[in-house]
Amino acid sequence: MGEMIQLKAADGFTFSAYVAGPASATKGVVVVQEIFGVNHHIREVADRFAALGYAVVAPGLFDRASPGVELGYTQADVDQGRELRMKLSDADVMKDIEAAANHLSGKTLGIVGYCFGGTVAWWGATRTTKFAASSCWYGGGIPGTKDEQANCPVQMHFGEKDASIPMTDVDAVRAAQPKAEVFVYEGAQHGFGCDERGSYSAPDYELAQQRTVDFFAKNLG
Numbered sequence: 001m002g003e004m005i006q007l008k009a010a011d012g013f014t015f016s017a018y019v020a021g022p023a024s025a026t027k028g029v030v031v032v033q034e035i036f037g038v039n040h041h042i043r044e045v046a047d048r049f050a051a052l053g054y055a056v057v058a059p060g061l062f063d064r065a066s067p068g069v070e071l072g073y074t075q076a077d078v079d080q081g082r083e084l085r086m087k088l089s090d091a092d093v094m095k096d097i098e099a100a101a102n103h104l105s106g107k108t109l110g111i112v113g114y115c116f117g118g119t120v121a122w123w124g125a126t127r128t129t130k131f132a133a134s135s136c137w138y139g140g141g142i143p144g145t146k147d148e149q150a151n152c153p154v155q156m157h158f159g160e161k162d163a164s165i166p167m168t169d170v171d172a173v174r175a176a177q178p179k180a181e182v183f184v185y186e187g188a189q190h191g192f193g194c195d196e197r198g199s200y201s202a203p204d205y206e207l208a209q210q211r212t213v214d215f216f217a218k219n220l221g
Contacts, residue, residue, distance in 0.1 A: 032113030
C-alpha cells in the first residue's frame with residue numbers, strides 16, 4: 001500500500017521512511033518502530049492507520065546505526081536490535097521523529113509507538129510540540145522518564161505480565177502522570193500487539209488498537 005522515501009533531519013542526515021495513506025488527509029500519524037526496524041510488521045501497522053484515512057510516516061530510526069535494517073523476532077534478532085538501539089543518541093532519535101512530523105506538515109498529528117517506539121512516542125509528547133496526541137505501547141523507557149511534562153494528551157498500554165516492565169513501574173508512571181490514560185492488559189506480555197511474535201494476544205491487541213483509534217479520533221479532530 002505504501003512506499004519507502006527519503007527524509008532529511010535538521011542536522012542534514014538523510015534516512016528512510018515508509019509512507020502510506022492519502023497525501024490529502026488533514027490528519028496524520030507517525031508510527032514508531034520496535035527495536036526491529038521498519039520491518040514487515042511496522043509497515044502493516046502503518047497500512048492499518050492509512051486505511052482509516054490518515055497520512056502515515058514510519059521513520060527508519062536505525063538508519064543512523066545501520067541503514068535498511070529489518071529484523072525478525074528470534075533471540076538473535078532481539079540481541080541485534082538492542083545493540084543497534086544502544087548506538088543511537090536520544091537527541092538524534094528525536095531529530096528523526098521531528099523530520100517525520102515535518103513531512104506531514106499542515107496536518108494534525110498523532111504519534112504511536114511500540115516497544116522502543118513506545119518510549120519514543122512518549123518523548124514525542126514531552127520533547128516536541130509536533131503532536132496533538134500520543135499513544136505509547138509497552139515503552140520500557142517510560143518509567144525512567146516518567147517525570148517529563150507532556151505537551152499533548154497521552155495514552156499508554158502495558159501488559160500485566162511484561163517481564164521488562166514490572167507493575168511497580170507502571171504504578172509509578174500512573175502516579176507521575178495522573179492525566180495520562182494508562183491501561184493494563186491482564187495476562188498480556190511484552191509485544192502483545194505484534195502478530196508476528198509469540199507473545200501476541202489478539203483480544204488485547206484489538207482492544208488497545210480500538211482505544212488508540214478512538215483516542216486519535218477524539219484528539220486529532
